Amino acid sequence: MRKFEFSQNLRRLPPYLFAQIDRQKQELKKNGVKFIDLSIGDPDIPAPKKVIDTLYKCAKLKENQKYALDQGKYELRKAIKAWFKGRFKINLDENREVLPLIGSKEGLVHLPLGFVNKGDYVIIPSPGYPGYRGAAIFSGARSYELPLLEKNNFLPDLDKIPLFVRNKAKIIYLNYPNNPTTALAPVEFLKKLVKFCAKYGIILAYDNAYSEIYFEEKPHSILEVKGAEEIAIEFHSFSKTFSMTGFRIGWACGNKDLINGLLKVKTNIDSGIFGAVQEAGRIALDEEKDYVSNLRKIFKERKNVFVAGLKERGFEGICSQATFYVWAKIPSPFKSSIEFAQHLIKKKRIIATPGVGFGKYGERFIRFALTVDKGILKKAVRLIGGK
Numbered sequence: 001m002r003k004f005e006f007s008q009n010l011r012r013l014p015p016y017l018f019a020q021i022d023r024q025k026q027e028l029k030k031n032g033v034k035f036i037d038l039s040i041g042d043p044d045i046p047a048p049k050k051v052i053d054t055l056y057k058c059a060k061l062k063e064n065q066k067y068a069l070d071q072g073k074y075e076l077r078k079a080i081k082a083w084f085k086g087r088f089k090i091n092l093d094e095n096r097e098v099l100p101l102i103g104s105k106e107g108l109v110h111l112p113l114g115f116v117n118k119g120d121y122v123i124i125p126s127p128g129y130p131g132y133r134g135a136a137i138f139s140g141a142r143s144y145e146l147p148l149l150e151k152n153n154f155l156p157d158l159d160k161i162p163l164f165v166r167n168k169a170k171i172i173y174l175n176y177p178n179n180p181t182t183a184l185a186p187v188e189f190l191k192k193l194v195k196f197c198a199k200y201g202i203i204l205a206y207d208n209a210y211s212e213i214y215f216e217e218k219p220h221s222i223l224e225v226k227g228a229e230e231i232a233i234e235f236h237s238f239s240k241t242f243s244m245t246g247f248r249i250g251w252a253c254g255n256k257d258l259i260n261g262l263l264k265v266k267t268n269i270d271s272g273i274f275g276a277v278q279e280a281g282r283i284a285l286d287e288e289k290d291y292v293s294n295l296r297k298i299f300k301e302r303k304n305v306f307v308a309g310l311k312e313r314g315f316e317g318i319c320s321q322a323t324f325y326v327w328a329k330i331p332s333p334f335k336s337s338i339e340f341a342q343h344l345i346k347k348k349r350i351i352a353t354p355g356v357g358f359g360k361y362g363e364r365f366i367r368f369a370l371t372v373d374k375g376i377l378k379k380a381v382r383l384i385g386g387k
């Protein structure tokens with residue numbers, strides 16, 4: 001039989017971390033083994049009822065059953081503009097500076113196709129959301145892994161990026177509140193970042209998927225920083241703010257040429273977002289202001305329970321500044337994050353994500369997603385700390 005080889009790009013991709021963990025999970029399920037899943041950032045809390053009702057109602061309308069506009073519905077773009085103004089005090093042009101996406105991942109991964117040439121560098125944070133690496137590879141770019149170290153509060157040291165990388169870099173991906181480290185970016189850092197990108201002509205792809213999942217300090221938009229509109233495109237998601245992961249909707253906003261380039265790429269790849277999903281997103285932004293404050297309360301309680309439990313059991317280097325993750329150092333007897341994660345699966349029936357899966361600088365850490373209720377988290381932490 002004829003054998004078709006994967007493309008060079010596809011062969012360059014590392015195995016998608018979550019797919020690997022998913023296979024182990026399926027295996028446990030198939031064998032009827034009960035486990036606690038703290039691996040994937042998929043909230044257990046239902047999306048707002050109004051959002052679901054709107055989706056149902058709008059799915060019945062013929063206009064929504066047709067191809068959608070590539071640029072997204074005007075009403076949705078207006079709702080994004082209003083939400084952004086309310087949250088960050090930034091005025092966006094809904095026609096040229098806002099672009100709805102089929103989830104923020106879609107836009108993040110398609111962006112380099114519009115701006116990167118073979119041999120350019122794409123700078124990706126390590127540890128970082130795995131989608132950025134795939135984005136760099138598919139565009140034919142070389143990637144430069146930018147370390148996010150505990151000693152720097154998981155912010156990158158931009159001064160350490162070699163000159164040849166700065167000069168050949170087209171895009172830098174950064175994400176705060178950060179997955180997986182939970183770190184927040186102070187405004188002083190963001191100012192420095194914007195200056196750096198402007199100086200070297202690097203596109204700043206600022207991933208703000210967790211902008212609303214915070215506990216004390218409110219995260220910033222990069223577009224609050226003077227000059228950012230010249231070089232930045234920011235990504236937002238309905239997935240975490242409104243627990244709408246399966247709906248597949250997000251948006252990009254910022255520099256109009258970057259938005260236009262991304263739109264051109266998308267026009268050639270997808271044919272817009274299902275109209276009823278767009279309506280559901282619009283309702284979420286317009287009418288569900290209290291939903292996310294309640295979500296924050298729930299995640300804060302979970303975080304407090306889980307972090308206290310880990311501390312009692314001697315865990316160190318625990319970070320839980322924002323997002324619904326806890327990032328912690330693996331206990332000393334374990335040699336690697338994979339070894340510890342495998343121990344948790346095999347001996348404790350708990351699934352967590354080994355830090356190295358987010359890049360080599362994530363080694364020696366583990367990520368727990370607080371996407372199960374408080375009672376289960378209490379049980380999980382007891383199991384994790386037990387001999």
Ligand SMILES: Cc1ncc(COP(=O)(O)O)c(C=O)c1O
Nearest residue numbers: 103104105129179209237239250
């Ligand atoms: C940092 C980060 N960016 C983007 C995404 C993708 O989110 P979406 O569901 O909007 O595609 C995720 C999802 O986990 C994420 O953690």
